[in-house]
Amino acid sequence: MSRHFLSGAELDRATLGRLLERAQELKAAPARSHALAEKAIALIFERPSTRTRVSFEVGIVELGGHPVVLRADELQLARGESVRDTALVLSRQVAAIGLRSGSDQALAELAQHASVPVFNMLTPREHPCQALADLLTIKEACGRLEGLRLAYVGDATNVARSLVRLGVLAGMEVALASPPGFALSPDEARGLAEQMRAGAGCGRLVEVALHSDPRAAAAGANVLYTDVWVSMGDEESAAARRRALEPYRIDDALLDLGADGAFALHCLPAHPGEEITAEVLYGERQRIWEQAENRRHAQKALLEWLLEAW
Ligand code: CP
Numbered sequence: 001m002s003r004h005f006l007s008g009a010e011l012d013r014a015t016l017g018r019l020l021e022r023a024q025e026l027k028a029a030p031a032r033s034h035a036l037a038e039k040a041i042a043l044i045f046e047r048p049s050t051r052t053r054v055s056f057e058v059g060i061v062e063l064g065g066h067p068v069v070l071r072a073d074e075l076q077l078a079r080g081e082s083v084r085d086t087a088l089v090l091s092r093q094v095a096a097i098g099l100r101s102g103s104d105q106a107l108a109e110l111a112q113h114a115s116v117p118v119f120n121m122l123t124p125r126e127h128p129c130q131a132l133a134d135l136l137t138i139k140e141a142c143g144r145l146e147g148l149r150l151a152y153v154g155d156a157t158n159v160a161r162s163l164v165r166l167g168v169l170a171g172m173e174v175a176l177a178s179p180p181g182f183a184l185s186p187d188e189a190r191g192l193a194e195q196m197r198a199g200a201g202c203g204r205l206v207e208v209a210l211h212s213d214p215r216a217a218a219a220g221a222n223v224l225y226t227d228v229w230v231s232m233g234d235e236e237s238a239a240a241r242r243r244a245l246e247p248y249r250i251d252d253a254l255l256d257l258g259a260d261g262a263f264a265l266h267c268l269p270a271h272p273g274e275e276i277t278a279e280v281l282y283g284e285r286q287r288i289w290e291q292a293e294n295r296r297h298a299q300k301a302l303l304e305w306l307l308e309a310w
C-alpha cells in the first residue's frame with residue numbers, strides 16, 4: 001500500500017515532528033537530498049495556483065526529480081476519461097501524483113485507484129500541504145508547537161480545517177472565530193479533533209474552541225491566522241460572504257490582544273483591506289512571506305516521506 005497525504009489524518013505526531021525537522025534540514029541545505037533522482041511526479045491542477053505549483057515544481061527539481069505539470073483541461077479527463085483510468089495510467093509513468101481539485105471525491109478516487117502515493121494540493125475541504133508549511137513557520141518562530149495558541153479568524157475554509165487537524169495533532173490549542181453560516185459546526189470541529197486523536201498518541205490533545213467574536217479567539221494567541229473571504233468555487237456567494245465576514249479581519253488592534261510577540265499568518269492570495277490590513281500584511285508583525293517560502297521546504301520533506309526515503 002502506498003502512503004497518501006489526503007487530509008493529514010495519515011500522520012501521527014511523531015511523523016509530523018520528523019517531517020518538520022526534515023523540512024528545516026532541507027531549508028538549511030536545499031541540495032542535500034536527491035530522493036527523487038530519476039523520478040517523475042505528476043501535478044494536476046483543476047484550479048489556478050501560484051504558490052502550490054511553483055513550490056512543488058521547484059522543490060521536485062531540487063530533489064533531483066522531474067515535475068510533470070498537468071492542467072486538467074489539457075487532460076483527457078476534460079473529455080470524460082475517468083479518474084480511475086487516469087490513476088491507472090499515471091501510476092505506470094510517475095512516482096507520485098498531486099491533485100488540486102474542486103472535488104474531494106475525485107481526490108479519494110484517485111488515491112483509491114493509484115498504485116503510487118497521492119497527495120492533496122487543495123480541495124474544497126482540505127489543504128494539508130498548506131498546514132505543513134504553516135506549522136513549520138510557527139515552529140521556526142517559536143521553537144515549539146505544543147502548548148501554543150493558534151487563533152483562526154474568518155471563513156472556515158479548507159485551510160482552516162487542515163490547520164485544525166494538524167494543529168491538534170501537534171498539541172496546539174486552536175481557537176476559531178467565524179460568523180454564523182461560515183463557521184465549523186461544533187460536531188465537525190469535534191469530529192476533526194477526534195480523527196486526529198489516535199495519531200496524537202499520548203501527547204496532550206487540546207479541544208478546538210469555537211467563537212463568533214474574533215477578539216475572543218485572538219486573546220492570548222501566539223499566532224493569528226486568516227484566509228480569503230471568497231474561496232475558489234464560492235464566487236456565487238461573494239456578496240453575502242463580504243457582508244458576514246466584514247468584522248473578521250486581522251489588524252493591529254486584533255494582534256494587540258495576542259500574546260507578546262504574536263504574529264500574523266495568511267495562506268495567500270491576500271485581499272488587503274478585506275481579511276487582513278495592508279499594514280499587517282506588509283508590516284513587521286507577520287511571517288506571511290516566510291510562510292509562502294516554507295511551502296517548498298515542507299513539501300520536499302513530504303515527498304521524501306511519501307516515497308519512503310526515510
Ligand atoms: N496558498 C496557496 O495554496 O496558494 P496558491 O493557490 O497560489 O497555490
Ligand code: NVA
Nearest residue numbers: 157158227231232268
Ligand atoms: N480557501 C482558499 C485557499 C487558497 C489557497 C481557496 O480555497 O480558494
